[in-house]
Amino acid sequence: MDTPQNTALTRALTELPGPLPARGVIHIAMRHTDRFTVVGNHLAQHPTLSTTAVGLAVRIQSLPQGTEIGIKALAARLPEGEKLIAAALRELEAHGYLQRARTRLPNGRIVTRTVFCNQPAALLRTRTVPTQPLPPVVREIPAPLPVWAPAPQWDPAPPQAPAPESVPLPATTPPHTAPMPEPQPAASPFVPLVPASTAPKPPPRPLPQPHASTPELHRAATAFLADLRRQTPEFTLSEDDIHRLAPAVAAWLERDAHPDTIRRTLTTDLPQPLRHPAKFLRHRLTALLPPRLPEAHELTPPPTRPRVTVTPFQTCDGCERAFRSHAPGHCRDCRNVHARAAQTAS
Known part of the structure; x- marks a missing residue:
């Protein structure tokens, strides 16, 4: 009398369609409408991952983007210790589910960026793009089945006129369908989303050296x-x-x-x-090596270029042509004409 009875579970078992298995687990699958996470069987039934690593991966998938999933942050949220969580994270990183990389921010601070992929095998699949549009799919219309009259049964009554036999309908010829071309792979089908851990890294910068070591x-x-x-x-x-x-x-x-x-x-x-x-x-x-301080002669402003004086244009009083001069008057040709006229008059 003290054992609690779950009547809801018993009632749900009676509503399952089909015969129940004699042994093993029996699933009662209720449809989720909110607060659920889709987990693939490649992770839930992984042959080499430990149960702690699988559970931690499911926990990480259920967290919103931007949540801290470091060792200390997970240890403060879960009952497992830091060593067990660190070992599980290393397992996920070894199988491609997790990747941790150090990134330097614009202000010089180095942070650890963690990327989790719920299906790492999909990153390595070959992507194909069709080179031309596919023709529309034409469905074949099956021919109608012939309709036959039922077989006559023996009747001891007097013979009557035989019923007309039903004639089968002619079969319609299916339309000709062109074969669908297979999509051609692109020139470079493999597009890695995450760089491989074995990619070559650039050589480190040389250590700064003093100009004159004392x-x-x-x-x-x-x-x-x-x-x-x-x-x-x-x-x-x-x-x-x-x-x-x-x-x-x-x-x-x-x-x-x-x-x-x-x-x-x-x-x-x-x-x-x-x-x-x-x-x-x-x-x-x-x-973060700072630049050297500029010397005193480098801080002096550059010398200004000498100002060039431009002679303005004037209009000749005789021929009204433009010429350059600091004072108005006659152009050179008019001055020569006036000079020759004065010499002739004298």
Whole structure:
């Protein structure tokens, strides 16, 4: 009497069509109208993924776009620990369902961008595009079946006039249908949506070097790198890393960068967790290297070009032609004519 009875489940079992299996699971499929997620059997019945990885993949698919799905964010939302969640994420990443890549924002901050694909096998399928429009599909109209009269039955009554036999209808000839051409594959059918993890990466930029290295500059750079762990424990560097990164810091100091400015640039907006501090420092020292300060002669404005005086146009008082002169009067030809006339008159 203490065992609760689920009458709704029992009533639903009686409404299932067909005979029920003698053993195994019996599905009662109710149609979802809201708050549901479509999951493929390639994931739900994956032969090599663990149950934790499959459940985590289903959980990630149900989250809205833009939700944080890092290890710490998922551990705060799920009962599993960080180690189990990290192992499940690595499984999904190995099978192509998950991809994590580091991206640098325009402000210099490095963030981890996570991309989840609900069907990774579809990204590798060949895409075909028809090169010409397909002709309209013509359906064949089947010929009507012949109608025959029922067989006469024996009757001991007196014979009567035989009933006229029904004549079968003529079969209609189906229209001729042209064969449908097969679509031709495009020139480059494979269009990857996500770059492969084995794609060649560009070579790293060289580490900055000072223009004139001095013992004092090298000593200040090594002291700066060794002092980073006082305020930021993540930057506990080895001696080899300090000697390897010292020329880059010396290049910053040579360009009159203040040590506090360099420390603020290197230790602001750190990724969590910081796995490779030396590589991270190398990237920021190379990518965020400030330009050298301009010298005094470079800040002086360029000399102005001398102003060219243009002689204005004047109208000749005799022939009314235009000529260049600072004062009105006669043009050269009119002046010559007047000069010859004066000589003749004298």
